[in-house]
Amino acid sequence: MKKIIALILSLVLCLSVMAPALADQPAGPSVAIVVAGTLGDRSFYDSANEGRLKLEADLGLTTTVIECAEDASKFENALVTAAENYDVVVAVGWQFWDALAGNAATPGVPVDFPETKFMFIDNGLDGIGDNLMSVIYAQNQGSYLTGYIAGKMSKTSKIGVVGGQDSDTINDFIAGYEAGAKYANADIAIEKRYTEDFEDPSKGKEAALAMYDAGCDIVFAVAGKTGEGVFEAAAEKNAYAIGVDSDQKYINPDVIICSMVKDVGKSLYNTIANMDENFKGGQIWCADMATGYIGVAYGTEDMPQQVSDELKAEVEVLAQKIVSGEIVVPSTLQ
Numbered sequence: 001m002k003k004i005i006a007l008i009l010s011l012v013l014c015l016s017v018m019a020p021a022l023a024d025q026p027a028g029p030s031v032a033i034v035v036a037g038t039l040g041d042r043s044f045y046d047s048a049n050e051g052r053l054k055l056e057a058d059l060g061l062t063t064t065v066i067e068c069a070e071d072a073s074k075f076e077n078a079l080v081t082a083a084e085n086y087d088v089v090v091a092v093g094w095q096f097w098d099a100l101a102g103n104a105a106t107p108g109v110p111v112d113f114p115e116t117k118f119m120f121i122d123n124g125l126d127g128i129g130d131n132l133m134s135v136i137y138a139q140n141q142g143s144y145l146t147g148y149i150a151g152k153m154s155k156t157s158k159i160g161v162v163g164g165q166d167s168d169t170i171n172d173f174i175a176g177y178e179a180g181a182k183y184a185n186a187d188i189a190i191e192k193r194y195t196e197d198f199e200d201p202s203k204g205k206e207a208a209l210a211m212y213d214a215g216c217d218i219v220f221a222v223a224g225k226t227g228e229g230v231f232e233a234a235a236e237k238n239a240y241a242i243g244v245d246s247d248q249k250y251i252n253p254d255v256i257i258c259s260m261v262k263d264v265g266k267s268l269y270n271t272i273a274n275m276d277e278n279f280k281g282g283q284i285w286c287a288d289m290a291t292g293y294i295g296v297a298y299g300t301e302d303m304p305q306q307v308s309d310e311l312k313a314e315v316e317v318l319a320q321k322i323v324s325g326e327i328v329v330p331s332t333l334q
Helices: 002-023 044-059 072-085 094-101 139-153 168-184 201-213 224-237 264-273 309-324
Strands: 031-035 063-067 088-092 117-121 132-137 158-163 189-194 218-222 240-245 256-262 284-287 294-297
Touching (some): 031 072, 072 088, 117 264, 132 264, 139 240, 139 309, 158 168, 224 240
Parallel strands (some): 031 088, 117 132
Antiparallel strands (some): 256 294
């Protein structure tokens, strides 16, 4: 009897010693977010980082973020560093295409790390391996709605858009924006300029000022951190602007009438929070308007609402027509 009691006490002691160590174990995979640019854009990259922080807060996952500051020489090394230390690597930005795809001489990073799961955010790449999932967004659909708003609200029948780069992804926004504006007003003129930079607000301001001076009264900012210069220009010219990727109205509620939202953070969070069900290895998954990750935001109710309730209702009808397939929005990615 004494031996049994002693054995039980020994087991209890072992379990009590092991308990803290078990409690310290992460609840799920470790996650590295690698962004092509830098945080602080209050848009695309910050949205991805919000998803990362929510994984930490809600699920207790170990995470990190690596910023590449739009330096192409860092892209591949950053992905390798992340893959060496984390279970899931999320490459945020179409700029990672070459590092992920590889070439005839050098395989892409996912091939070298078959046990690591990779997510490629904002571009579609397949044929690399079952450990890579690509997520593309139907930003053209959300941009169609903001174009419609701009077309309806413009008093000069001339609007603009500032793109961070003349690329397929940025032009996908613009294609939808132009189509929506023309649906609202067949006679509207649309001016576009590219800054070739996602990190410099001064370039965005310069481009937008030229548009406002040329008669545009609403300008859509599709340029990451560079787009903040568009908002500054709108304030100086007493004109309007449209935000992108996140609900940016809080930055300047008096000039930002709405934002085209593609919820990168939410899509990232939902995929990693339930990897077994939502990770589509070897596939390209499209987050379109039907998924709830694409839409239009107007800030909070306590902010000035330049878009009328009637126009918001029209936008909602158009959104449903896009979801049903009644309206097919042009795209540069198909």
